[in-house]
Amino acid sequence: MKKIKIAVCPTYHKMAKNIDAEEYEFIETKSTAESLNLLKSNNADMVLAGRVLKPSEPKLKSFLVKKEGYSFLSDQVKVVKVKELNNYNIYTDLNGALIKKAFSIKKINQVDDVYKFLDKGIVITSWENTDYAKAEIVHVMEDSGERVSLSRRPALYFSPTHKEDANKLRSVLNNYQQLS
DSSP states (O other): OOOEEEEEOGGGHHHHHTSOTTSEEEEEOSSHHHHHHHHHTTSOSEEEESSOOOTTSOOOEEEEOOSOOOEEEESSOEEEEGGGGGGSOEEESSOHHHHHHHHTOSOOEEOSOGGGGGGGSEEEEOSTTOOTTTOEEEEEEOTTSOBOGGGOOOEEEEOGGGHHHHHHHHHHHHTSGGGO
16 A cells, blocks of 8 residues: 655644554655645645645635634744743734633733734734745744744645545544643
């Protein structure tokens, strides 16, 4: 049986190592962009990534793997440790109380349009509202150097010919305990 090749961005390397590899071959990459290039060149059948696609990237079919996860944005790319979030003005269009609790943030500004506040600090919004044509990503990290899991939301990108395989893998990943 031919294994299904999945290019995996760094956020999910550890998880991929814990999935039964009988049906799958996981290819660890350094970025979502690298993973997408493998898919484009037919060296991967799917991509497991932690961000939505950028406007310059191909429009692909996708499945979100889990429901929880936020998008951190600003007017420029930033790398921020989770414990440093209180050093920034934080703006959200989501439930501020949930975000305060999830990230130990003391003060959150509730706004209707987060895109009007990109130059004033860090905005936290839903994946569905994420638009990389208007904003840049903020990478939220633990002291250990790992990404804060709630600052990402795993998504499987695939070509239409692999929709059934992607749906099956999504079920496997949803059952993986670290994603719940």
